[in-house]
Amino acid sequence: MAMQTTEGRPDAAALSTEPAIELVGISKAFGPVQANKDISIRVMPGTIHGIIGENGAGKSTLMSILYGFYKADAGEVLIRGQKTEIPNSQAAISAGIGMVFQHFKLVENFTVLENVVLGAESGARLTPSLAKARKLLVELAREYELNVNPDALIEDIGVGMQQRVEILKALYRQAEILILDEPTGVLTPAEADHLFRILKGLKEQGKTIILITHKLREIMEVTDTVSVMRRGEMTATVKTAETSPEHLAELMVGRKVLLRVDKKPATPGKTVLEVENLSVTDIDGVQRLKDVCLNVRAGEILGVAGVAGNGQSELLAALGGITAGTGHVRLNGEEIDLTGRFSDGQSRRARGISHVPEDRQRLGLIMDFMAWENTAFGYHHDPAYQKSRLLMDNDAIRADTAKKMERFDVRPPDPRLKAKSFSGGNQQKLVLAREIERNPDLLLVGQPTRGVDIGAIEFIHQQIVALRDQGKAILLVSVELDEILSLSDRIAVMFDGQIMGERLPAQTDEKELGMMMAGMLKGG
Amino acid sequence: MDTMPKWADVILIPLINLILALLVSGLVVLYIGENPIEAIGILLDGAVGSTRGWGYTLFYATNFIFTGLAVSVAFHARLFNIGGEGQAAIGGLGVALVSLSVNWPHWTVALPFAILGGAVFGAAWAAIPAYLQARRGSHIVITTIMFNFIASALLVYLLVNVLKVPGSMAPETAAFPKGAHLPNAYEVLGWFGIPFNKFAPLNIAFLLAVICCFGVWALIWRTRLGYEIRAYGHSEAAAVYAGIRPFRITMIAMLISGALAGLMGINAVMGEAERLVIDSVQGAGFVGIAVALMGRSHPLGVFLAAILFGILTQGGIELEFEIPAVSREMILVIQALVILFTGALENMVRMPVEKLFLRLKKKAG
Numbered sequence: 001m002a003m004q005t006t007e008g009r010p011d012a013a014a015l016s017t018e019p020a021i022e023l024v025g026i027s028k029a030f031g032p033v034q035a036n037k038d039i040s041i042r043v044m045p046g047t048i049h050g051i052i053g054e055n056g057a058g059k060s061t062l063m064s065i066l067y068g069f070y071k072a073d074a075g076e077v078l079i080r081g082q083k084t085e086i087p088n089s090q091a092a093i094s095a096g097i098g099m100v101f102q103h104f105k106l107v108e109n110f111t112v113l114e115n116v117v118l119g120a121e122s123g124a125r126l127t128p129s130l131a132k133a134r135k136l137l138v139e140l141a142r143e144y145e146l147n148v149n150p151d152a153l154i155e156d157i158g159v160g161m162q163q164r165v166e167i168l169k170a171l172y173r174q175a176e177i178l179i180l181d182e183p184t185g186v187l188t189p190a191e192a193d194h195l196f197r198i199l200k201g202l203k204e205q206g207k208t209i210i211l212i213t214h215k216l217r218e219i220m221e222v223t224d225t226v227s228v229m230r231r232g233e234m235t236a237t238v239k240t241a242e243t244s245p246e247h248l249a250e251l252m253v254g255r256k257v258l259l260r261v262d263k264k265p266a267t268p269g270k271t272v273l274e275v276e277n278l279s280v281t282d283i284d285g286v287q288r289l290k291d292v293c294l295n296v297r298a299g300e301i302l303g304v305a306g307v308a309g310n311g312q313s314e315l316l317a318a319l320g321g322i323t324a325g326t327g328h329v330r331l332n333g334e335e336i337d338l339t340g341r342f343s344d345g346q347s348r349r350a351r352g353i354s355h356v357p358e359d360r361q362r363l364g365l366i367m368d369f370m371a372w373e374n375t376a377f378g379y380h381h382d383p384a385y386q387k388s389r390l391l392m393d394n395d396a397i398r399a400d401t402a403k404k405m406e407r408f409d410v411r412p413p414d415p416r417l418k419a420k421s422f423s424g425g426n427q428q429k430l431v432l433a434r435e436i437e438r439n440p441d442l443l444l445v446g447q448p449t450r451g452v453d454i455g456a457i458e459f460i461h462q463q464i465v466a467l468r469d470q471g472k473a474i475l476l477v478s479v480e481l482d483e484i485l486s487l488s489d490r491i492a493v494m495f496d497g498q499i500m501g502e503r504l505p506a507q508t509d510e511k512e513l514g515m516m517m518a519g520m521l522k523g524g
Numbered sequence: 525m526d527t528m529p530k531w532a533d534v535i536l537i538p539l540i541n542l543i544l545a546l547l548v549s550g551l552v553v554l555y556i557g558e559n560p561i562e563a564i565g566i567l568l569d570g571a572v573g574s575t576r577g578w579g580y581t582l583f584y585a586t587n588f589i590f591t592g593l594a595v596s597v598a599f600h601a602r603l604f605n606i607g608g609e610g611q612a613a614i615g616g617l618g619v620a621l622v623s624l625s626v627n628w629p630h631w632t633v634a635l636p637f638a639i640l641g642g643a644v645f646g647a648a649w650a651a652i653p654a655y656l657q658a659r660r661g662s663h664i665v666i667t668t669i670m671f672n673f674i675a676s677a678l679l680v681y682l683l684v685n686v687l688k689v690p691g692s693m694a695p696e697t698a699a700f701p702k703g704a705h706l707p708n709a710y711e712v713l714g715w716f717g718i719p720f721n722k723f724a725p726l727n728i729a730f731l732l733a734v735i736c737c738f739g740v741w742a743l744i745w746r747t748r749l750g751y752e753i754r755a756y757g758h759s760e761a762a763a764v765y766a767g768i769r770p771f772r773i774t775m776i777a778m779l780i781s782g783a784l785a786g787l788m789g790i791n792a793v794m795g796e797a798e799r800l801v802i803d804s805v806q807g808a809g810f811v812g813i814a815v816a817l818m819g820r821s822h823p824l825g826v827f828l829a830a831i832l833f834g835i836l837t838q839g840g841i842e843l844e845f846e847i848p849a850v851s852r853e854m855i856l857v858i859q860a861l862v863i864l865f866t867g868a869l870e871n872m873v874r875m876p877v878e879k880l881f882l883r884l885k886k887k888a889g
Binding site for chain 1: 742746747748751752754755758759761762764765766767768769878882885886
């Protein structure tokens, strides 16, 4: 498909100022994989420039080159018109580039102040450094609305705050160009809004911001210009005001994509899953799940919303037979063993519960196993997979895998390929094919589209809805509010291990759910 | 994406590693003023230059196959069983007790019971560390190595105080009855009219080792249990998700591992010494770790690596005999170099070879 692009035709206004950063013909290969192919991009000072693309499109590689983690095979970096070599992150910092990583790099048991100063101390003695930094930090915080208590320990403050500390760290090092990698992944909608306000403030102060994300909504909300990456190439750079989410999605995927889920209203039947006062305590004695009550009916998707780490993982783990719990869980009216001999995953599968785990790479798949071995995973006791009492029928499993791969459009459809050789979306399809094709009464599904490209998201959503339409009960856990809102027939919000309340998707919005997710609003 | 064809991974890289190890060993030989070419000639001639050489080489290799398989099976469950030495020693005790318990009419009757004795004793010795790991989280590396010392001390005690022949000065059991004598290579090949050295210790246990190789292959890659062991070894968290119980897999993998190590007694105790002596294992338990590493925990790899170490052991003894300047410690240095290059420095060779294949592929494509 031909790509329209406005790249290389800067308007008159842009010509008058020099780009803050310009990349020219950057290429980078990892072995046979061409992660970046001849990428050129100009980022104007005092703008927010979004870089959007699917997982594996090469966004992170490009930024790693800019921050000195990788050396480009070809191409050059110009900062304020000056050709600049960036062999390591120190060089990037002195060139005025600051990076806020997806996973924060903070020392948990240090204070905010100590973290900001760490690595940028002005002398051998710490006290004068800290005093100087404190003054500067207060100024910075005032100037940019970045309020943080300098003496709080990192482990005591929330992720939103931690992110501000990361931004402060960069500003303290006099960054003029700030790169944020998927900054909203761990934030509540309210925190994300606050972050965007901060970013706009920084922009007004003349800072340049590069925002890497896969969320179209964020791009539309804050950026001035957006570059789209696909398969290592920069497919287009467009003015945000002149584009639409649908157009960007098409540029990302290379074909037209349906962004909304197409589904009929639910026709719920009898109650399949009843959860009553389910509690889970972890090995450190911390109660992760507190008296959770919920139910899911046949032909219905119950979406569980919440910021990551508020007990959703424990809920799935307890229902899926991974961890023990207390309370009562009934499936089709029959009690399920939560602690005893029959509380394991095998027993759950035998009862008709399938589980698509949140973390497919850690739980759902064995990355070094071939696709067919992964298809038998958890179902390796299936009589259809046995040749005799002792031996497994590997040929039968391979044949079955080939069928499943075809039905779920897993590419490449080769059962002998290792799980790690598939893209995130195809890995997820492998897991979904394995779990959905078992025709379960109840499907537990966690983060079905995390790290999955837009094209595959559409397919995965359709499969989940199709299972619902067959009259199955589905418990969906996701941190993506968009996903919860568009897939669920009913929404339960979790905060701090508790259910804050339930809502119908038609009668609520992101704002209300966001308040509930932050624990600020409770309601039945 | 696989960057290299499988043969390069399985054959080429170990071969380059081996050549590198031999080159460095050659330098060591050169340093002490001997001719490395001559030395390697003596080593190879001593190991594979005669039926006597083969008889010893394959005898040692048999020991290493058992211990190498033992380490491999545990490896597949990501358990590092370095207690092969102790498990083989206790397995030898089991073999000896069985052999001495009855006046066996014929070896075909004695062998199955001796196999049972060796396997059960070896497994029992592995069971305690396995249980401690599975239930208490005590690290298996620590406990199995401690159990090596306990096994050694226990055997000294038994041989000196309990099992010694009254009136004898030697800390060893009585010779096994005639009916417990396993046919050696000379006898077995004699049935087919093939001549072989009469005194070499190679015996029918070699065939048992080959059967065990096949058995382990089938277990790991063809059975449900093997599937669970591998899954658990790759990821405990994923295994729990799939409903595989860590306790069960840890116990079973270690019991099989210990049993395989224990079977070494069939070769060393029943096949060769025909009595239980102090230190019947002679470090084979530790060589088994190197064999498993080099063989990448695959039975075929273990088989080939065991033969290599058999050659090094037998050839080394000949070398020590022929060139007095090359001491026993020197032989250990050479073996250690092979282990170093094939185990620890494996990636040193792997990276350039992978790059080479990539370049070839690019050119071809």
